[in-house]
Amino acid sequence: MQQLIDQYIEVLQKEKQYSVNTFEGYQRDLYRFLLFIQAKGRADFQQVTPSDCLDYSANRHRKGLKGNSIQRELSAIRSFYQYLLKHKKVTRNPTIGLKTPKSEKKLPNTLDVDNVNQLLTSHHLKLSPIEARDLAIFEMIYSSGLRLSELTQSNIDDVDFVDQSIIVIGKGRKMRKLPIGGKALDALKIWLESRSKLLKGSQQEALFISQQGKRISTRNVQLRLDKLASKKLGRHVHPHMLRHSFATHMLESSADLRAVQELLGHADISTTQIYTHLDFQHLAKIYDAAHPRARKK
Secondary structure (H helix, E strand, O other), rough: HHHHHHHHHHHHHHOOOOOHEEEEEEEHHHHHHHHHHHHHOOOOOHOOOOOHHHHHHHHHOOOOOOOHHHHHHHHHHHHHHHHHHHHHOOOOOOOOOOOOOOOOOOOOOOOHHHHHHHOOOOOOOOOOOOHHHHHHHHHHHHOOOOHHHHOOEEHHEEEOOOOOEEEEOOOHHHHEEEEOOOHHHHHHHHHHHHHHHHOOOOOOOEEEEEOOOOEEOOHHHHHHHHHHHHHHHOOOOOOHHHHHHHHHHHHHHHOOOHHHHHHOOOHHHHHHHOOOOOOOHHHHHHHHHHHOOOOOO
16 A cells, blocks of 8 residues: 555656655655554555545544644545546545635734844854855845745856846746845845855855755755844744745835735736736836835945
8 A cells, every 4th residue: 555655656756846845745644644544444545435534634633733734634645546546546536525624824924124134134244155145045035035945946047137136946837037135136246255165166056055065955044044043033033934024024015916926926826917917127116116125225
């Protein structure tokens, strides 16, 4: 039974442009479900009943899992059974008609503008290469609303200093062009001046690199930001909080909602693009007028 799960994950990896974390999450969810149904005496996936799936959902709820997490697990199981049906490994899908618990709508945590300024303002006259890199990273996330994965996958060639923009590949492999604010652009230039000191003589296309001269990892960025925030603000801050703050501060400054959605790369903006197309010049104009750290000198 585990072999079928592994085969399914291999197929997903070939067909879908998901992150490594997403694939690993699917695999963990399906392994957990497998252990549950085996404990109930099911010898194969064909024997699993709708009642088993309902029991699994209830079991996860009793263990304190929130609605949206249970939804994610059941979605993985449902997709897995669709795969099994397609390849004639089962004759029915026991997840059909299964009602999933409602997910709680949680407001994202954000920093206010003063907190952001306190976090991103450096009083050192000369920054070390690591400090320059970190400042540029945090400025870029807040300046352009980048997802952490988008930032770590960015290359030097993605940045256009003349146009003051960056090209990123978001979810679903969708490419978008984003403006870079003045503060972030300055920080980026300072970082690139000292970037060679971390290269260790090797060639590296990544925009941001580690002390080992390799592309920086998402975990490294998380740890560096949390360390800086703990020191300056006395609290934990995750990179996504800077992205949330970007969106909140843009909207608070009377920015166009659809423009913010497009800057963030949210999938649901595609439904409105049929009626309203926001080109880059329009986005840049709104951005320059609304973003606290983007106003030109």
